[in-house]
Amino acid sequence: MPDTKTILTEMNDRSREVFRRVVEGYLETGSPMGSRTLTRSLSEKVSAATIRNVMQDLEFLGLLDSPHVSAGRIPTELGLRMFVDGLLEVGNLAEQDREKLDATVGGNNADVAHKLDRIGAALSGVTQGASLVLSPKHEAPIRHIEFVSLSPTRALAVLVFADGHVENRIFAPPMGQTPSSMREAANFLNALAEGKTVSELKRIMQTEVKARRQEIDQLARDLIESGAAIWENEGDTSERLIVRGRSHLLDSGGESEELERIRSLFDDLERKRDITEFLELTEEGEGVRIFIGSENKLFSLSGSSLVVSPYMNADRKIIGAVGVIGPTRLNYGRIVPIVDYTAQLVGKLISDQS
Incomplete structure (x- = not known):
């Protein structure tokens, strides 16, 4: 994959702003962005023809694509990766989202599995995506x-x-x-x-x-x-993959072929194939990681994105992961702090229970 940081550094201000506006518009609406729409939002007053030329250059670099015959453009996976790495502005966790997540660990119910179920459901509800909570393994001798x-x-x-x-x-x-x-x-x-x-x-x-x-x-x-060493322990509540919000992803729109790929993804998840993939994804470092489309082999066929973060026990050892699956046009700036906070919440819950 080309070095996106180098590409971004070599772009001039106009190209960078056009690219950013195209991606932000696509993430918000899911629709291709045309030159006439961009002329109304750019800080610099330029003609639609000039913007079309810039978009053609960005398409040549592999950052944009034309899904139809129209002049509108959408970002490619490479373009989304460059946006996430270099231009994404991560917001603060909204207080109402924090309250909904905090509410899942309240009460006197000491059943960790039940609380993880609730956290997964709340994470799905807050993000309107499909949530994943990988429960911790039992690591006693x-x-x-x-x-x-x-x-x-x-x-x-x-x-x-x-x-x-x-x-x-x-x-x-x-x-x-x-x-x-x-x-x-x-x-x-x-x-x-x-x-x-x-x-x-x-x-x-x-x-x-x-x-x-x-x-x-x-x-x-x-x-x-x-x-x-297998993780397919049916009926055992201590170790499992919790999948919540499948309907959010299936109802998010798209062609029937795309929906069929997404259904296939969840069929695999529900049969618990490649569950250890989630922990392997997080082993390269702490913090939230974003996988776009084919960057993650588990989701490459569905054309989805995964925002995932590990959580740790009291000894700072990675024991599980939480994440959100959604279309590639996820609101990454909002989802990242939510996933980060949820991982911290789950880690504290596990540490307190142990």
Whole structure:
């Protein structure tokens, strides 16, 4: 991708203002911006023909596009990225939005999962987008692991932690496994697992696989990858992906083909595919991150944007993430402080409960 900072620096004042007006108009209305409309809003009085020439130059740079035969322009993904990185003005969190989010953690209900549900619903309502809340993983040391066959295509991983916490996680085992082979795999893992967290055990297994690939039991390797470390624990309230506000995104307009791609995205989310992607997105640093369209492989087909922020526990360790999904014409300046504040709110909630 071209260096957007360099492009922005090399643009003159007129080109920069035309570009900014096109993007701001598109984010507000979702419609292409024409030269005649821009002549009424620019600080410099220039002709529509001059503005058309500037927009053609911006289109040549890959920052604008013509969706139809008309003279109107919309920003490309590259253009939106440059706007977000160099021209976006982030506003302050509105008091009414703060109050709605704060209200979700009030009351005497000590159930964290219930409060996270409420926070997700409030975040969706405030932003009019689809909200995501990735609940924290339980990271206590493991005391015991057991695998139970439920059917040829489904099995249960039972994790007993040193603090007494028990989790049941449904997963799809490798083909052709038997109850006895699962017991052997569990015995193998238990020899390594005691006193280690799930994350630590997974790292140890990955190291063992690299060092002794031919010696490691194939089943144990597959089960730790698809069983003890999987996040598809149906019915378990301690670890899940909360998706709220799907209707907001589906009702936001667009062609039927685009809506079908968005529906496909949410089908994937609801089946909990690639959930760990959200934490991986946030590992490169603290604070809110914005992914536009194809910048995030999980949302590339739907043409959506993701505004996401990690939240941390009392030890300043990233344990989850919150975010908002919407069309690429999101009001980024308003959404960013909302997501940032929500992440802080969730982090404080988790820290207080622990």
